Amino acid sequence: MMTQSAAIHVPVMPREVLRLLQLEQGLTVFDGTLGAAGHSSQILPRILPGGLLIGTDRDPMMLGFARARLNHPQAMLYRASYTDAVNILSESGVRGVDRVLLDLGLSSDQLADRNRGFGFDAGGPLDMRFCPDEGTPAAELLLRSQEQIAAIFTSWGEEPAADRIAAEIVRLRNSGAPVQTAADLVSCVESITGRNRTPVTRVFQALRIAANEELQRVSAMLETVLPQILNPHAIAAVISFHSLEDRIVKNAFRSNPGWKVLTNTPVTAQPAEIRINPRSRPAKLRIARWEPQQ
Ligand SMILES: C[S@@+](CC[C@H](N)C(=O)[O-])C[C@H]1O[C@@H](n2cnc3c(N)ncnc32)[C@H](O)[C@@H]1O
Numbered sequence: 001m002m003t004q005s006a007a008i009h010v011p012v013m014p015r016e017v018l019r020l021l022q023l024e025q026g027l028t029v030f031d032g033t034l035g036a037a038g039h040s041s042q043i044l045p046r047i048l049p050g051g052l053l054i055g056t057d058r059d060p061m062m063l064g065f066a067r068a069r070l071n072h073p074q075a076m077l078y079r080a081s082y083t084d085a086v087n088i089l090s091e092s093g094v095r096g097v098d099r100v101l102l103d104l105g106l107s108s109d110q111l112a113d114r115n116r117g118f119g120f121d122a123g124g125p126l127d128m129r130f131c132p133d134e135g136t137p138a139a140e141l142l143l144r145s146q147e148q149i150a151a152i153f154t155s156w157g158e159e160p161a162a163d164r165i166a167a168e169i170v171r172l173r174n175s176g177a178p179v180q181t182a183a184d185l186v187s188c189v190e191s192i193t194g195r196n197r198t199p200v201t202r203v204f205q206a207l208r209i210a211a212n213e214e215l216q217r218v219s220a221m222l223e224t225v226l227p228q229i230l231n232p233h234a235i236a237a238v239i240s241f242h243s244l245e246d247r248i249v250k251n252a253f254r255s256n257p258g259w260k261v262l263t264n265t266p267v268t269a270q271p272a273e274i275r276i277n278p279r280s281r282p283a284k285l286r287i288a289r290w291e292p293q294q
Helices: 014-020 040-047 060-069 082-092 108-112 146-157 162-174 182-193 197-212 214-229 243-255 271-276
Strands: 028-031 052-057 075-079 097-103 230-240 259-261 284-290
Touching: 014 040, 014 230, 014 284, 028 040, 028 082, 040 052, 040 060, 040 097, 052 060, 052 082, 060 075, 060 108, 075 082, 082 214, 097 214, 146 162, 146 197, 162 182, 182 197, 197 214, 214 230, 214 243, 230 243, 243 259, 243 284
Parallel strands: 028 052, 028 097, 052 075, 097 230
Antiparallel strands: 230 284, 259 284
C-alpha cells in the first residue's frame, strides 16, 4: 500500500494522536493538513476495511509526498485548503466525517526547501506561501506601510520590537536595499534586536501566518466548517505550535456547546519524543468530541 517517499518530516505525537482519535475499522477520517502523510499513513490501516481517508494540503509539493505514501483507493487526497471541506465532501459524495486531524503550521520539508523562504537561511525570495498561486508573498507584505508591517509583527508574532523593526525595513527600502530574502530579513531584525533568535523567529512566524491567512483559516474551520461536516460523536484532534494558534483552538472548543472537550489541559510530547524530534517541544494537542445539541 505505501511506497517510499523522500519526505523528511517526522509526525508529532503520533502515538497520542492515534490513541486519542479512538480509530476503528469503517470510520471516515478527514486529515486537513496531510503534509507528508506521516499521521495519515498510520491512520489508514487502522480504519480499513471499510474506512475512508479524505485529506487536504494547500501545498502541491506536500501533496506529492502524501500521494507517494498513501496510494490506496480508500484514500482521497486533494490539493485544497481544509476550509474547503464542505465542497470537497459534497463533490465526493461523503455525507459526514467521524474523525478530524489538523496538525497546524508547516512541515520540515517546507522549511528545508531553500527556495520557499520559510527558513532563516533560505536563499531564494521571501515567499512563505503554502500554496504558490494563492495569498501574498512575504516579500510583498514588506512593501506595505510601516504601520501595516508593524501590525503584522505585533498581531501574528507578538514581537515587542515590531515598530522599530518595521521602521528599519522601510528605511532599507527607501535606501534602495529592500529586504528580499530570508537572509536579508534575519540581518535586518538582528540589526535592531541584536543576535538573538527569538525576535527573528517571531517575525518569520508573523509573516508566514499573514502570507497564508493561517489563523483566520483555523478559526473558520473550527467555528464554521467542522459543525457542517462532522457526524454526531465525531472526534477532532488539533495540534498547534504557538500560543496564538492554541488560544484559538481552546476558545473555539469552549465557545460552542456542541464540543465536549476531552483534554482540559493540552497533551504535550514526552521528553523521549522531544529528544528525537525537537520540533515536537512546543506542540499542544487538544481533542474534542462533537455532540451537537438536538
Ligand atoms: C505540520 S504539517 C503536517 C504534517 C503531517 N501531519 C505529517 O505527519 O506528515 C502542516 C501541513 O499543513 C499544510 N497546511 C497549512 N495550512 C493549510 C490549510 N489551510 N489547508 C490545507 N493544508 C494546510 C501545510 O502545507 C503543511 O503541509
